[in-house]
Amino acid sequence: MPRTLDGQVTMEKTPSYFVTREAPARVRAMNRHAKLIVVVRDPVTRAVSDYTQTLSKNPGLPTFRSLALRNATAGLVDTAWSAVRIGLYAKHLENWLRHFPLSHFLFVSGERLVSDPAGEMGRVQDFLGLKRVVSDKHFYFNQTKGFPCLKKPEGSSRPRCLGKSKGRPHPRIPADVLQRLRDFYRPFNHRFYQMSGQDFGWD
């Protein structure tokens, strides 16, 4: 990574940092002033999205139900499955808060990133102490993609949406499995709302 000069902000993005036990201590050892941005979405939708991603690479994958529930009859949720475990945001945040104060974090709502990308980007710019440059006029809603896209990315004169692997249709998951997961996550979500001071309205 090149050295950051005065007036520059260096950003690094790795989704697995948030859920990796050793990451907070290592990040702190590198820079204890680091600002940390975490994008979170409803953990149930996140699990289905995760499954969709794996399924696209491995079409022979067992059903979502058989991976999410340890014992189909008892309906116990399998927290060893990474698609489930990653959504336990309160647990991951607890680990990070041993190394960084809450003021170093910005939690971005994955849902609002879709419904109001400029609004969420406004919060990101404020958090980073940047002038609000990215605004409503940079986004448009692409009907075909079903998501917001950039009107004119930096260095290009043509609009740009995220790639095919972002915003794919999800397979239909049986309602009882989704309900089981919703019930499972509820207490963890509430704890996460308390810890972060933000209600994401997932239930």
Ligand SMILES: Nc1ncnc2c1ncn2[C@@H]1O[C@H](COP(=O)(O)OS(=O)(=O)O)[C@@H](OP(=O)(O)O)[C@H]1O
């Ligand atoms: N503008 C825009 N365009 C397309 N997709 C968007 C957008 N904003 C948010 N999203 C949501 O981002 C989800 C994919 O992001 P990931 O977190 O899986 O990406 S990454 O693997 O961490 O890079 C992806 O999840 P899926 O819908 O499950 O594909 C999207 O819902």
